[in-house]
Amino acid sequence: MRTFLRIWFGQTVSQIGSRMTHFGLTLWIWGQSGQATSVALMIFFSILPTIFVAPIAGMLVYRWDRKRLILGSDLVAGLSTIALLTLYLMGHLEIWHLYLTSAVNTVFSQLQGIAFSASITLLVPPEQYTRASGLRFVTNYGASIIGPAFAGVLYYSVKLPGIMMVDLMTLSIALTTLALAHIPRAVETEAGRESRQNWWTEISYGFRYLRARPNLFALSLIAVSFWLAHDLGGALYAPMVLARSGDSARALAAVSTAAGIGGITGAIFMSAWGGGKYRRIHPFLLGTIGAGIAKTIFGLGQSLLVWFPAQVFSSLNFPVRGGAIDSIWMSKVEPDIQGRVFAFNYLLEGILTAAATLVAGPLADQVFEPAMRPGGNLTAIFGWLVGTENSSGMAVIYIGSSLMMIVIGLVGYVLPTIRNVEKITPDAIALSPEATVMPITEPVLAEL
Structure with missing residues (x-):
């Protein structure tokens, strides 16, 4: 657990800096274009590479040293920041540069995320899985408080x-703490040996593994469906707030801070609770429904008086649902093949969320915004609810996507395959009691 905490601390500090840069770049893009499409496209290009990387990411995480992958990904992020900084100082920075660096960073961030997720079971005892997942959400939402x-x-x-x-x-700081840490390597289980036959077998193994376990496959589908709905509205989050607040950077920073407050509260709760004796599917589904309710209220609001508390409650649900489903995956999937299963989940999520973010901007700028102006086609239907000023069309999309999230959570409760996934699917520890860990003895920094 000590090694995990060391890595976690460094990544938390680094995330604060990354959130600051992302926030600044979002303001810069909005100032340059004033269009939701420009902001949404940066999100799209940060998701698109996952479709191509995810199929091979799990295999690479299995074959390569996970510590080197995480270090290398951090280094690429640093080089991207230096490149953007240089272009800005020379007066040559353009919006497409941000799209390009977002795509490059995503490739390595994908590898880093899968490598770190697959390493948790090697660094943390099983009874601490939910707590470790909660701490990762502390990183995410703590950075959301401080960074913006x-x-x-x-x-x-x-x-x-x-x-x-x-x-x-x-x-x-992240590079230093990671360089001093030791990440062990998992010895192959029977499932791991079965997956290691050829490149195509390894690439497709995550899908075949889940297909043979319908309950876990259904859980995967319900999870990625949530992110489809979430990112359809999430792509319009910053443009909607900026448009409704008179392009106020402080208003956007305030709601981002609210997200951090809610998220870190939920993360601390999950870390302290550790899951208890209750089935983890309940906090996952209830958190999905709770996030949808809060985001619906957020979309209806037009000022910080509504946005701030709604965002706090919305973000409180994400560590709860995320910590719960992470714990389910870590306990039900063998450690040495988790990378390939996580990669398949990333692939599904990437395809759906890329589609959502690609259409969100044009849908807002070309369809819903004109339709919600005075005299527009949708004014009579939604005007009383969200108004008819600039950004009302974005609000309609945001509310609709939030209601979809509520429906997805309710569907999870209706379907026995999801509601009873923990009862039906045996723990991976029971499936592979012989799994142990093998130390990595090579000097990690020698090749970097």
Whole structure:
């Protein structure tokens, strides 16, 4: 657990810097274009590579040293930040540069995420799985509190270059803590040996593994369906807030901070609770429904008086549902093949969310925004609910996607294959009691 905490601390600090840079770049894009499509496309290009990387990511995580993968991914992120900083200082930074670096960073971030997720079971005892997952959400939402809050202030003083410099300093801390950590390697289980036959067998193994376990396959589908609905509205989150607040960076920073407060509260709760004796499917499904309810209220709001508390409650649900489903995956899938199963989940999620973010911007700018202006086709239906000013069309899409999230959670409860997944599917430890760990003795930094 100590090694996990060391890595976790470094990644948390680095995430704060990354969130600051992402926040600053979002403001810069909005200032350059003033269109939801431009902001949504940055999200799209940060998702698109997952479709192509996910099929091979699980195999690479299995074959390659996981510590090197995480280190290499951090280094690529740092080089991307340096490239953008250089272009900005030279006066040559353009929006397409951000799309390109987002795509490149996603490739390595995908490998890093799968490598770290698949390493948790090697660093943490089974009874601490839910707690470890909760701490990862502390990283995500703690950064959401500190990063945008700092960036919202610094953007008006040190501008984008100053924010990027802070990002690079936090990255150096992550690289140092990771370099000093030791990540063991899992010995093959029977399932792992079965998967290692040829490249195509390894690439497709995550799908075949889940297909042979209908309950886990159904859980995967319900999980990625949630992100389809979430990202359809999430792509319009920043443009909607900026448009409704008069392009206020502080308003966007405030709701981002609210997301962090809610998220870190939920993460601390999950870390302290550790799952208890209850079935973990319940917090997953209830968290899905709760997030949808809160986001519906957020979409109806038009000021921080509504946005802030709604965002706090919305984000509180994500560590609860995320910690619960992570714990299910870690306990039901053998450690040495988790990378390939996680990769398949990333692939499904990438396809659906890429489609959602690709259509969200044009759908808002070309269809719903014109239809919600005074005299528009949808004004009589939704005007009383969200108004007819700029961004009302985005609000309609956001509310619709939030209602979809509620429906997805309810469907999970209706289907016995999902509701009873923990009862039906045996634990991986019972399936492979011979699984142990093998130390990695090579010097990790020698090849970097």
